[in-house]
Amino acid sequence: MSDTEYTPPKVWTWDRESGGRFAKINRPIAGPTHDKELPVGEHPIQLYSLGTPNGVKVTIMLEELLAAGHKGAEYDAWLINIGEGDQFSSGYVELNPNSKIPVMADHTTDPVTRVFESGSILLYLANKFGAFLPEDHYKRTEAMNWLFWQMGSAPYLGGGFGHFYAYAPVKIEYAIDRFAMEAKRQMDVLDRNLADREFMAGDEYSIADMAIWPWYGALAKGIIYEAGEFLQVNEYKNVIRWTDQVAEREAVKRGRMVNRTFGDPSSQLRERHDASDFDTKTQDKLEG
Numbered sequence: 001m002s003d004t005e006y007t008p009p010k011v012w013t014w015d016r017e018s019g020g021r022f023a024k025i026n027r028p029i030a031g032p033t034h035d036k037e038l039p040v041g042e043h044p045i046q047l048y049s050l051g052t053p054n055g056v057k058v059t060i061m062l063e064e065l066l067a068a069g070h071k072g073a074e075y076d077a078w079l080i081n082i083g084e085g086d087q088f089s090s091g092y093v094e095l096n097p098n099s100k101i102p103v104m105a106d107h108t109t110d111p112v113t114r115v116f117e118s119g120s121i122l123l124y125l126a127n128k129f130g131a132f133l134p135e136d137h138y139k140r141t142e143a144m145n146w147l148f149w150q151m152g153s154a155p156y157l158g159g160g161f162g163h164f165y166a167y168a169p170v171k172i173e174y175a176i177d178r179f180a181m182e183a184k185r186q187m188d189v190l191d192r193n194l195a196d197r198e199f200m201a202g203d204e205y206s207i208a209d210m211a212i213w214p215w216y217g218a219l220a221k222g223i224i225y226e227a228g229e230f231l232q233v234n235e236y237k238n239v240i241r242w243t244d245q246v247a248e249r250e251a252v253k254r255g256r257m258v259n260r261t262f263g264d265p266s267s268q269l270r271e272r273h274d275a276s277d278f279d280t281k282t283q284d285k286l287e288g
Helices: 053-067 090-095 120-127 136-168 173-193 209-218 236-245 250-255 280-287
Strands: 046-049 075-079 101-108 114-118
Touching: 046 053, 053 075, 053 120, 053 136, 053 209, 053 250, 090 101, 090 114, 101 120, 114 120, 120 136, 120 209, 136 173, 136 209, 173 209, 173 236, 209 236, 236 250
Parallel strands: 046 075
Antiparallel strands: 046 101, 101 114
């Protein structure tokens, strides 16, 4: 079916079989589909997530906090298999009524504090530990600018370009062209910003970098959606320089492994409950 043949009906109805790869987990209603409590480990922070870009943001932040000496950031990272509908359990929906990953529970407060939306989690942790968010008024505001830029931009990259380019059951030229243009515009925004500064908000590594890197760093390296050649990502030299610089951080190397269920098995740590879970083999890979 071409993109010129469809005429919207007067009233939209849900076609359970449409939607391509994610048809079985997307639905027009919220709420739980089954009763199941979430597991709780021994650490102050409990994370329920998956190693997608939004999940990686938070595990990088937690590993960076631990590397910086914040012992209170010890955490358990539980795998949420969105393909199996884990995000629709009653326990998960209680923490995140939006049923998306990640969600975090802070057990140092009474009652427990729930934090959902990856940007909100990054900001919560930055404020809680006083780290990775500049104290200077202008620098802090700049970091917040870029954090919220990412939260507003990524849906166009993931749900827009990524969906129609990689996952949609029908390739629609108009949709792919529209979102490819926006993806390239966003990369140009980043590239221009990084032309005269080391990190997104200036000379300080911050939660803005942690938010943007898993999405746009992967795009710059041609990894995400395998669209590097299509989008000519090699044009964005400043983004590539920044991407490589952030990727060399040891905490980033660890964080990107947590709750990962795809790729080289040696790059996966499906659940993380202690620093020792990064075993000797993994450490050799990180240091190599």
